[in-house]
Amino acid sequence: QKEVEQNSGPLSVPEGAIASLNCTYSDRVSQSFFWYRQYSGKSPELIMSIYSNGDKEDGRFTAQLNKASQYVSLLIRDSQPSDSATYLCAVSMDSSYKLIFGSGTRLLVRP
């Protein structure tokens, strides 16, 4: 079983819709969770971090964490064509602090 799993997509949504990206992880001791955005040919850019159960909102982005279900998600409201990118989920444990990345979900926002 992969440590961090994401659906590779592409996830296609129309402009203005809500895009929902999901990630599951296998290690119950995972403590910190990150969402990075990566445009084609570019480096990953952090967009959200979340450390405790529940929702965390930042502008059009909402991260949701459920540690009991080992599940973290990212919602993008009012999706724009400029949001089209690959979204990487990353998980870290306090004891080792290295990031384990999923393979990413490719999001396509149609004008």
Next chain:
Amino acid sequence: EAGVAQSPRYKIIEKRQSVAFWCNPISGHATLYWYQQILGQGPKLLIQFQNNGVVDDSQLPKDRFSAERLKGVDSTLKIQPAKLEDSAVYLCASSSRTGARNIQYFGAGTRLSVL
């Protein structure tokens, strides 16, 4: 604030040749990471430095890869000899502190093609 600097941006070599990549982290960041990102996959950690000491190199193929961070600032990653499967983007990242809540900032990467 200047970001993480990497060079070169692109490198094409033949198999069995050697290659080196350079990284200069964000000023003041004590922790430096090297990742390998193969096309279609997420980044995989190769090595992590805290100042000039190695914290984690468990996934570094030590028979061909080496890395150093002299003086705890910039770092060099070397591959010798390269194999076809080393074709990837090599990303350098830095963060200001260790611990699971540290935020890692990535450089633009070096795209390596091994022919």
